[in-house]
Amino acid sequence: MEQHSQQFLDNASTALADAGGVAQRDIMALFAPLLRDAAVEGFGNFEALRQHVKRVRQHSLDNLDYYLARFELEATNNGNQVHYAETAEDLNSIVLDICQQHGARKIAKGKSMVTEETGLNDYLQRGGLDVLETDLGEYIIQQAGETPSHIVGPALHKTREQIRDLFLERHDLGERELDSIGELVGEARQVLREHFLQAEVGIIGSNALIAENGYSMLITNEGNGDLCANLPKVLIICTTLDRVLPRGEDATAIQRLLARSATGQPHTCYTSFYSGPRREQDADGPLETHFVLLDNRRTDILASDYRDMLRCIRCGACLNHCPIFAASGGHAYGWVYPGPMGSVLTPLLTSLEESSALPNACTSCGRCAEVCPSDIPLPDLLRDLRHEESARGLTAPAWRYGLRAHAWLAARPGLYHRLTGVAINLLHRFGKRSGAFSKLPFASGWTSKRDFPAPAGKTFMQQYRQRSQADE
């Protein structure tokens, strides 16, 4: 997928100018956290679950060599073919090869952020295949020629009227009413059902790979992923190698965290586990199944100080709670993964040079870390990335020298207190009459939008000292 992360500020400005989009995102930012909070409260001891899963994920990543080898062995014994893709391009070419070996024309695809990352759809379509996304949200944006705005609800940026117009244009079904959301869902069901029944290859993602038995867990509400996994004669599961967990119980523990954090549901309608191709006694199911395990720099993350990020379960809670995401929307981030998790992952999976704007798209408010079901210290990782940006000279020189000057001063408390004392005193004198400044040197970013309040005559430390002396 083409990357536009460096245009984050311009993209965000454009998004903020769209009043309809802003209103829609405001509603989401209000309701999504309420739903999540209610689900978390209904669980009971959610924090204990969160900490348990965190320990299991840490243990799995610390010993990924052991668990990955075990998964590969069990999955192979179950009759799967296991492929390793080092890069996005590798994954795409492995999948195209499999499709071509079977002479496939029609592909039914379940929701998979991994294949968004690799740009699989475009690749397969260039290879002459008819690829249809079957998750309703993904289907809508595929028809509109757009990219996901949210990792869980990819088409939540679109209104029902926009989707109605899109369906009327794209589906050759004659005159019809499409005013309600129910009618829109019904039409997509009708169109996609035919594709499901004709597709020769199904492609899905995975929420977890289970090392002890070689099963892959798939969590959905629509059931589209299960149709992709069961109806076509070939199934390809595209996922990443960090998804491996030791036991079935660990996968279902993640299930407990995922839906509550993502949509505020206690669980989704379908939680399925797939082990491989059709067995002798089976009535149906694919005849051939493949796992394609993508690395794409995840082993670099595993070896780095950013390993915690591999615990991410792609629930989108950090997006739903991020004030920057709510204001700017997912498209502003310019690649596959938006919001706080995307601002950490994008530089690590692409490069800091191509996405240095993203770690700065953060107010350090900490809400993302509070709600992250995997307890990933997102603000800390974003700060580390900003530090790296500065160390590698990727930030503007004025910014870098300014920070360096501030660091030099902050390390000399005596001088710092004297200088800030003088500055505060000056600001107090000049601003005494009106009580605020409408313009200030070096602070136009603030004063262009709002007045800067004139400070009290003394700094906090000066007042603290005075009061301490008075108390004595």
Place this chain on the structure above:
Amino acid sequence: MNSDARTRVMARVRGACQGNSATRIEEELAALGVAPAAALPHEDTCIAFMVNVLRNQGTLEVAANRSDAVKRIGNYLYDHYRSHRLVAGNDPRLAAMPWRDGGVLPRFGELEAGEQIALSHADWGVAETGATVLLSGKHNPSRNNLLPEHHVVIVDVDTLLPDMESMWQQVNPVLERHGRPRGIYCIAGPSSTGDIEAQLVYGAHGPRAWHVILLGEVDPEKLDMARALHAGAAAGASKD
């Protein structure tokens, strides 16, 4: 498999890991203990299961015996389609049902185009999620779970389990004894989507309706209690 890619990926993974022995890894894993399960809506597993089936937007009936179950299925078919036909997998438990008692004409096999209602027999029910758990096989074609408009599932009351850990305790010995089935399906409601304006709609791609028949001796008061708990929670939620 491209073995070069595998070798390089595995080498990088090994380079980033601690190289612990299998024994130590398994010991560490065992020491991590068990995840806490969700609080149940009632301490009685059967009531909790029924409440969660209702919360999952399922419809629910209790049948004291197989004859009663068949009659209830017959009524369900008549109410929805004025029909007495359905399709069921080649499941011995379903084949042995006294179909004549309810005037039901089952066809055993895979769901075909135009058939609206499929019947399955779950292996377990999980109270924590209100899910019916089914294993794939000749007795349970996956099309029958995923493609009908209405999916009717029978669950034996004796097979109800409190949580997902107890589900694995039941599933794991089956995998060891009989091999690993292709699919393990935990179905907890009709197919749904919230992808348009976050508004929930049922019947996205799979069944529009999910009807659970709990088979066995269940005190009628338990069903009343489950309905009351569900209605109470719903009323509480709408007040909020």
